Amino acid sequence: MIYNDVLGIIFANMHDESISELTTVRTMGSILFGGRYRLIDFPLSNMANSGIPEVGVITKSNYQSLLDHIGSGREWDLSIKNGGLHLLPPFSHNNSGLYRGRIEALEGVLPFVHNSNAKYVVMADCDVVTTIDFRAVIREHVRNNADITVVYAKHQFTDKGIGSRASTILEVGDDKKVKSAIINPDILGVANRSLNMFVIERKILEKIVERFAPEGYASFDRQVLQQNKANYKIYGYEHKGYYEKIEDINSYYQANMNLLDMENKKNLFLDSSPIYTKVKDSGPAKYKEGAQVKNSLIADGCIIEGIVENSILFRGVTVAKGAQVRNCILMQNTQIGENAELHAVITDKKVKVGKNKLLTAAKSNALFIKKNQKIEDD
Amino acid sequence: MKKECIAMLLAGGQGSRLYALTQKMAKPAVPFGGKYRIIDFPLSNCTNSGIDTVGVLTQYQPLELNDYIGNGQPWNLDRLRGGVHILPPYQTASGSSWYEGTANAIYQNMRFIERYDPEYIIILGGDHIYKMDYSEMVEFHKKKGADATIAVLDVPLEEASRFGIMTCDDNERIINFTEKPKQPKSTLASMGIYVFTWEKLRKYLVENEKTGESKDFGKEIIPAMLSDGEKLFAFAFEGYWKDVGTLRSLWEANMDILDSDVIDFYDPEWKIYSRNLSLPPQYIGAEASVNNSLVCDGCNVNGKVNDSVVYSGVTIEEKVVIDHSVIMPGAVIKTGAVIRYAIIGEDAVIEKDAKIGVSEEELLRDKGKNAEYEIAVIGHGETISSGIVVTPGQMIPAM
Numbered sequence: 001m002i003y004n005d006v007l008g009i010i011f012a013n014m015h016d017e018s019i020s021e022l023t024t025v026r027t028m029g030s031i032l033f034g035g036r037y038r039l040i041d042f043p044l045s046n047m048a049n050s051g052i053p054e055v056g057v058i059t060k061s062n063y064q065s066l067l068d069h070i071g072s073g074r075e076w077d078l079s080i081k082n083g084g085l086h087l088l089p090p091f092s093h094n095n096s097g098l099y100r101g102r103i104e105a106l107e108g109v110l111p112f113v114h115n116s117n118a119k120y121v122v123m124a125d126c127d128v129v130t131t132i133d134f135r136a137v138i139r140e141h142v143r144n145n146a147d148i149t150v151v152y153a154k155h156q157f158t159d160k161g162i163g164s165r166a167s168t169i170l171e172v173g174d175d176k177k178v179k180s181a182i183i184n185p186d187i188l189g190v191a192n193r194s195l196n197m198f199v200i201e202r203k204i205l206e207k208i209v210e211r212f213a214p215e216g217y218a219s220f221d222r223q224v225l226q227q228n229k230a231n232y233k234i235y236g237y238e239h240k241g242y243y244e245k246i247e248d249i250n251s252y253y254q255a256n257m258n259l260l261d262m263e264n265k266k267n268l269f270l271d272s273s274p275i276y277t278k279v280k281d282s283g284p285a286k287y288k289e290g291a292q293v294k295n296s297l298i299a300d301g302c303i304i305e306g307i308v309e310n311s312i313l314f315r316g317v318t319v320a321k322g323a324q325v326r327n328c329i330l331m332q333n334t335q336i337g338e339n340a341e342l343h344a345v346i347t348d349k350k351v352k353v354g355k356n357k358l359l360t361a362a363k364s365n366a367l368f369i370k371k372n373q374k375i376e377d378d
Numbered sequence: 379m380k381k382e383c384i385a386m387l388l389a390g391g392q393g394s395r396l397y398a399l400t401q402k403m404a405k406p407a408v409p410f411g412g413k414y415r416i417i418d419f420p421l422s423n424c425t426n427s428g429i430d431t432v433g434v435l436t437q438y439q440p441l442e443l444n445d446y447i448g449n450g451q452p453w454n455l456d457r458l459r460g461g462v463h464i465l466p467p468y469q470t471a472s473g474s475s476w477y478e479g480t481a482n483a484i485y486q487n488m489r490f491i492e493r494y495d496p497e498y499i500i501i502l503g504g505d506h507i508y509k510m511d512y513s514e515m516v517e518f519h520k521k522k523g524a525d526a527t528i529a530v531l532d533v534p535l536e537e538a539s540r541f542g543i544m545t546c547d548d549n550e551r552i553i554n555f556t557e558k559p560k561q562p563k564s565t566l567a568s569m570g571i572y573v574f575t576w577e578k579l580r581k582y583l584v585e586n587e588k589t590g591e592s593k594d595f596g597k598e599i600i601p602a603m604l605s606d607g608e609k610l611f612a613f614a615f616e617g618y619w620k621d622v623g624t625l626r627s628l629w630e631a632n633m634d635i636l637d638s639d640v641i642d643f644y645d646p647e648w649k650i651y652s653r654n655l656s657l658p659p660q661y662i663g664a665e666a667s668v669n670n671s672l673v674c675d676g677c678n679v680n681g682k683v684n685d686s687v688v689y690s691g692v693t694i695e696e697k698v699v700i701d702h703s704v705i706m707p708g709a710v711i712k713t714g715a716v717i718r719y720a721i722i723g724e725d726a727v728i729e730k731d732a733k734i735g736v737s738e739e740e741l742l743r744d745k746g747k748n749a750e751y752e753i754a755v756i757g758h759g760e761t762i763s764s765g766i767v768v769t770p771g772q773m774i775p776a777m
Contacts, residue, residue: 035659036675074451075656262678265661274656279452281651283643284412284672284687285660295664300413300675301644312659316644 006138007118007202008047008055011105012040012066014125014196018166021249021368022348023062029126030065031252032331032349034259034268035297035312038069039246041277042131043124043197044085048076049273050134052122054083056112058105063089075276088112101218106209114206121205125196129255130243131270132197137237140176141199146235148204150178150225151197153239156190166247168194168221172236181225194221195239204232242267253346253366256312256329260295282315290321306336320355327363337376345369352376379459381494383516383573385429386484387420389504390437390477395624398757398775399723403442405623406504409706409724411635411643411650412672412687415446416622418652419509420502421453421462426648427512429500431460433490435483437467437476452653465490479593485583491576499579501572501595507631508569508619509641509648515573515613525578525608526600528552529571529615541567542596544612552610557596566612568596569619578608625773629721629753632687632704636670657691665696681711689724703735706758719751719770723758734768 012029022031029040040057047055055078059066066087070076073085088109099105102123106113113121120141122134132151141149152170170192171180181194198220208224217223225234242264244255258264269275282301287293291304298304301316306323314332319325322339330336334347342353343360347369353359354376361367369375393405400408406417417434424432432455436443443464450462465487467476477483484491484501491499498519500512510529519527533541543562544555554563572595582599590598603610618640620631634640643650657676662668668683676691681698689707694700698711701718708725711717715728720735728734735754752771756762760776768774 260661262661265658269658275658276656279654281452281649281654283650284674286638287668287671287673287683289670291669293662293668294666296662297659298662298673299659303644 005119006050006052006054006134007113007116007121008043008052008134009106009109009113009121009123010040010043010047010055010057011102011123011125012057012063013060014102014105015127015166015247016060016062018127018247019249019252021370022252025348025371026062026065027059027126029057029059030063030069031126031246032314033129033252034256035314036299037275037277039126039129040066040070041275042129043126044070044076044078045273045275046124046130046132046134047122048078048276050122052134053080054086054116054118056086056088056109056116058088058109060099060105063087069278071278075278077276086112099218101222102220103209103212103223104218106205107213110206110209113202113209116202118202121198121200121202123198123200127246128195128197128243129246129268130195130239130241131268131273131275132239132241132243133273134197134199137197137199140237141235144176144235145233146199147201147232148224148234149199149237150234151195151199151237151239152192153195153243154190155193157187167245168196168225170194170225170236172238176235176237178225178229178234178236181221181229183219183221183226192236192238193245194225195243195245197239199237249346249368250365253329253363257310257327257363259297259312260310265297280315288321291319306338314349327366329366348373379494381431381460381496383429383498383500384431384433384460384491384494384496385420385424385500385502385512386433386435386487386491387417387424387502387504388480388483389417389434389443390483391505392438393505393623396628397625398755398760398773399625399628399721400439401757401776402439403758404436404438404440404504407443407446408622408628409689410507410622410628411632411641412674412689413654414650414652416507417443417447417504418453418650419507420504421447421450421455422648422650423508423510423512424502425453425455425651427510429512430455430457431494432462433465433487434462434504435465435477435487437483440464440466446653448653453651460494463490479597480595481583481586481590481599482593484579485587485593488580488583496576499574499576501570501574503570505623506569506619506621507635507641508615509617509650510571510615510619512571512573515571518613519573519575519611522550522611523609524573524611525575526603526610527573527613528555528600528610529569530566530612531569531615531619533565533567535562535565538562538565538567542570542600543567546612550611550614552604552612555596555600555604555610557601569615570596572600573613578603625721625753625755629704629719633685633702636672636685636687655690663696666694712764720754720756720768722756723760723776725759726756727761728756729762729764729766731764732762732766732768734762736770737767740770 016023072079078085285302288305299315305321306319311328316333320338337355340357344366348371352374389406393400449456455462622628660677663680674690695713706724714731718735755773757776
C-alpha cells in the first residue's frame with residue numbers, strides 16, 4: 001500500500017516575508033482565509049484526504065497561533081496512534097533554529113524524516129489554496145520512475161513581474177521531464193508556475209539535505225531544480241484544478257474575493273474532499289431585521305444588522321445597524337459600529353471600527369487594519 | 379472510580395408526536411436551532427456544569443443518535459475516566475427486556491451507575507431546549523439535605539395539566555405532586571429534571587421493580603417517596619425552557635430563538651456544542667435577501683428568507699420565498715418554491731414552484747389579524763414534486 005508509505009511535510013513559515021502585514025503576528029500557515037479557514041487547512045486537508053498517515057509541520061517563529069489551530073490534529077483525523085500530526089518547532093544546533101530556505105528547514109528535522117521510514121515524502125507550503133489529490137501525483141511519480149516530481153500549474157502572466165516574481169517557472173517537456181527552472185523571473189504570457197508541492201523519495205531527500213545544508217545552501221529550488229537538475233530525474237505534474245497562489249496582500253485580497261464566484265467556490269470545496277478546520281462551536285449566523293446582505297460569504301457566529309455586499313466575514317463579526325460594508329474582508333470578531341462605512345478594507349482579528357467612521361480604499365490596494373486596533377473617537 | 383455526581387439522560391423515547399420527523403430517528407437526534415440537535419442542549423449543559431460522566435439511555439431508532447454522539451468529543455465528553463456512554467437495553471442470564479419506563483431504564487443500568495459510586499445522580503430528558511447549570515441544582519440539593527430535588531418552572535395555569543404539578547411549603551419542600559392533573563392546584567411544573575441522592579433512589583428503584591406498575595419517575599417513584607415522608611424539594615428555574623415534543627412546539631421553539639434574548643448562542647462562557655460538519659461558510663447571493671433569520675455554514679442562499687431558521691448545508695435557489703419556516707440540514711429548495719409556516723425535514727427536496735404551507739391569499743386575507751397557522755411538515759429525505767401544493771397542517775412523511 002504505497003499511500004501508507006508516505007510522509008507529509010508542510011512548511012508553515014515559508015513565504016512569511018511576502019505578506020508581512022498578516023505574518024507579524026502569525027505564520028503563513030495560520031493566515032485566515034475564506035471566511036473560516038487558515039491557509040494550512042488546505043495542504044493539511046489535502047494530505048489527510050489523500051490518506052497520508054503521518055504529517056510533520058515545520059515552523060520557525062510566531063507559531064503559537066498555529067499550535068492553537070492544529071492542536072492534536074483531530075479535525076484532520078490525524079490524531080492517531082501510528083503516525084498522525086507532528087508539530088516541528090525550531091530545533092537546531094546552529095543559528096537559533098531560524099532557516100532561510102527549504103533545505104535548511106529540513107536539516108533541522110532530518111531525524112524526524114529519517115525515523116518515519118516512509119518511502120516517499122510529499123512536501124507542500126501554505127501559499128497555495130487548492131484541492132489536490134496527492135495520490136494522483138504519487139502515482140505519476142512512480143510511473144515515471146522519478147526522483148523528484150514538482151507540481152505546477154499553467155498560468156497566464158499578464159502584468160510584467162506580478163505573480164511571476166515570487167514563483168519558480170518550469171520548462172517541462174512533452175515527456176513531463178523538467179528541462180529547466182527559472183527562479184522569480186519577470187515574464188509575460190503562459191508559463192508553468194511551480195506550486196511549491198513536491199513528491200520525492202525519502203532517501204534522496206535526506207541525501208540532498210546532507211549534501212547541501214553543511215555548505216550553506218538553503219534553497220531547494222535553486223540547488224536542486226536549477227543547479228543540479230542533471231543529477232536527478234525531475235518530472236512535472238500539472239495540477240489542473242482550481243487554485244489561488246498567495247504572494248502578497250493584494251493577491252491575498254483577490255484570492256478571497258474570487259471565492260464569491262460560485263464556480264470557483266464549487267471547484268475549491270469539493271464534496272469528495274472536504275477542507276477541515278478547527279471547530280469553534282459558534283452559534284448560527286444571525287441576520288437581524290434590516291440586514292441587507294448580498295454576494296457575500298458569511299461564517300457562523302456573525303450578527304448582522306447593516307449592509308454587507310461583496311464581502312467575506314469570518315466567525316463572530318458584528319455589523320451594527322446602518323453600517324455599510326462593501327468589498328471587505330473582516331476577520332474574526334471584527335466589530336463594525338453603527339453607520340460606519342467601509343470599502344475595500346481588510347481588518348485583522350478583533351478590530352473595532354466605531355460609529356460613523358468612514359474607511360475606504362481602492363479594490364486594487366485594499367486598506368489593511370492591524371489586529372486588535374480600535375478606530376473610534378476617544 | 380468515584381464521581382460525586384453523574385448524569386443519566388433518557389433518550390429512548392420514540393417522540394411519536396413528532397411523527398414524520400421521528401420515523402427513523404429518536405427524538406433527541408432531531409435537528410434544532412440551525413446547527414444543533416435536541417440532545418446538544420442537555421449534553422452541553424452537563425459539560426458546562428462540570429458533569430463529566432453521562433449515560434445516554436437509548437432504545438428507539440438509535441442509529442442516528444449513536445452516530446451523532448460517537449465518542450462524545452464535541453461535548454468534551456471523551457474522557458479517560460467517565461465520559462459519555464450509550465446504554466441500550468441488553469440481554470442478561472435471566473432474560474432480556476426493553477426499557478419499560480423511565481425508572482425501569484435507570485434500574486436496568488444500576489451496574490453502570492455503581493461503577494462510579496456516585497453520591498448524587500441527575501436524571502435528564504432528551505426533549506427540552508434550555509440552558510441550565512445543573513451544579514447549582516446539586517448544590518441546592520445538598521444544602522437542603524434533600525433526598526430528591528425536582529427542577530420546576532412556573533407555567534401558565536391553562537398549560538399546567540400537561541405537566542407534573544406540585545405544591546410546596548415556604549421552605550421549597552414539596553408537599554404534593556400530581557402527574558398531569560385535570561384540575562391543577564398550582565402552576566409549579568416539573569421540568570423532568572431530577573437530582574437524587576443515589577442511595578435513596580436505589581432503594582426506591584428496587585422496590586418499584588417488585589411492586590410498581592408503570593415503572594416511571596413521575597407516576598411511581600416521586601409519589602412513593604412523598605408518601606414515605608422523604609425530603610423532596612423544588613428547585614426553581616428561571617429562564618427559557620421549552621418542551622419540543624410536538625411539531626407545533628418544535629416549530630415555536632425555532633421561532634422563539636430568533637429573539638436574541640431567549641437563548642444566547644454566542645456566549646463564550648456557555649457554548650452549546652454540537653458535532654460540526656466540515657462545510658464552507660454560507661454564501662448569500664446577489665439576489666438574496668435574509669431578514670430576522672438564522673443561517674448556518676454550508677448554505678447557499680439565493681432567494682428570500684424571512685423569520686426562519688435555515689440549518690447547515692441548505693440550498694435555496696433563486697425566486698424562492700421562505701417565511702416563518704424551519705429548513706433542516708441539507709434540504710434543497712428549488713427555483714420559485716414558496717414555503718410558509720412549515721418544517722422541511724433533513725435532506726428533503728422541494729422541486730420547482732412547489733407551494734408548502736400557508737398561501738399568499740390566506741396571508742393577505744388575514745393581514746393584521748395576528749392569525750395562527752397550522753404547520754405543514756415534510757419528512758426527512760422526502761421529495762416534493764414540481765408544482766405540488768402542500769396545505770397548512772398537512773404532513774408528508776418520508777417514504
